[in-house]
Amino acid sequence: MEEEKIFNKKITRRDFLKKSAQTGIGVGIGLSALSTIRIAHAEKKGEVVISPMTFIVPRPTLEVMDDYNLIVPREMGYFKDMGLEVSMETGPDGMASTKFVHQNQADVGYPSPGILTASIDTGMDVILAYEMMIGSVWHLVVREDSQIKHPKELAGATISVWDISWRTIVDPLLAELGIPLDSVEYLTAGPQWGQAVQQGQADVALGWLALDVQWEAVGMKMKFFRGTDFSEMPSNGYAVRTADLKDPAKRELLVKFMRGSSMGLHFGRFNPQAAAQMTYDTYPGVREQMTPEIALESMRQLAHSYVEGERRGLGYGAFVPEGWQKYLDIIYKIDQTKRHLKVDECITSELVAEANDFDRARVERDAKNFKLNSTWKDIKTRGPFF
Known part of the structure; x- marks a missing residue:
């Protein structure tokens, strides 16, 4: 198979934001969930052997708040x-x-459960090794004046999506809600999928955590039904090649990456x-799109979900197998997979304990001693991070 080239297919944040302002688009975790790390040859720098790794996302831009958990260890020197x-x-x-990841062009991806399971079902050698959030990241979004008061009322609705592949995300949610899949229609609206609902071309759009803040920043006010209120199914996480877990050298690099996260x-x-x-200052495009207050709230919503495993005493990156079992049962029932996949084919907790083996006192001390600049020192959070 001819190797595909992927690292040069980017658009500028300015171009994307310009389109965002015109169409009401928002980006972030959802497009990540609909991403990828290539371990290159190690290089010695002084006495430290440096292993380059590349984290790839499928969204058209990196300039969002979502990946702050990777910006922090880079800026604080933890990765180094x-x-x-x-x-x-x-x-x-x-x-x-x-x-x-399967083709050995990358080492860690960031797939949604739908992409992950479809890939495993077709024989790809991938498995999720680090759960970024427990519970559903997905939201269903309607106009503020919509007569739809609960997601259970979506029978007969037209659902707007960027691409029809997003149906692999929406259909399991509908099945979980007890809505017949043949009772809805899909509108493929590209980057205007949110605007299509605003203009009455569709009744509901697929959304995700923190999208409300990003859409509000470009003038779109919508009603969000939050996935954690109606769904028990899992969200996206870091996927690796199953074979790499058996290679001590590659496994150690993956552990270090997860630990940095x-x-x-x-x-x-x-x-x-x-x-x-740190994240805001890294990306000029974020500064164009969001005020610091909006950026912090966008990050807060994500962060509060990212640390759910830690809140439960399971650690960062931990899984809840029961949610995965329910998801696998549903997608098999609705014919999204040919096989009834097993939980241990799709997720593994073998790296989680090592990913949580770090000097917490040091990190807490670093956080406490970090000097905020004049822009950030007086900005307050709108809700909890713990």
Whole structure:
């Protein structure tokens, strides 16, 4: 198979924001869930062996608040201390999060459960090794004046999506709600999928966590039915090649990457403004789209869900197998997979304990001692990070 080239397919944040303002588009975790790490050859820098790694997302831009858990360990030197040099790139589509991992072009992806299970069902050698959030990231979005008062009332609705592949996300949600799949229609509206609901071309749009803040920033006010209120199914996480877990050297690099993510999440709990400042200052496009207050709230919504496993005493990156079992049962029942996949084919907790093995006191001390600049020192959070 001819190797696909993926690292040069990007659009500028300015171009994307211009389109966002015109269409009401919002980006972030949802498009990530619809991403990918390539371990290159290690290079010695002084006495430290540095292993370059690339994190790839399928969304057309990196300039969002979602990946603060990777920005923090990069800026605070945690990755460097572990011998990692992590760069971040965009990928061409959602399937890149598993396809390029399977093809050995990347080492970690960020797929949604739908992309992950479809990939495993077709024989790809991938498995989720780090859960970014427990519970559903997905929201269903209607106009503020909509007569739809609960997601259970969606029978007969027209559902707006960017691409028809998003149906692999929506159909299981509908099935979980008890809505016949043949009772709804889909409108493929591209980047104007949210605007299509605003203009009355569709009744409901697929949304996700923190999209409300991003759409509000460009003048779109909608009613969001939050997935955690009506769904028990899982969300996206970090996928790896199953074979790499059996290779000690590759496995150790993956552990270090996951550990860096855990350190970034932990830092953000103790000084969210600092984590937001680092991410905000990294991306000029975020500064064009969001005020610091909106950026912090966008990050807060994500962060509160990212740390659910830690709140439950399970650790960062932990899984809840019961939610995965329910999801696998549903997607098999609605013929999304040919096989009735098993939980242990799709997720593994073998890296989670090691990903949580870091000096928490050091990270908390670093967070406490971080000096906020004049822009961030007086900004307050709207809700909890713990």
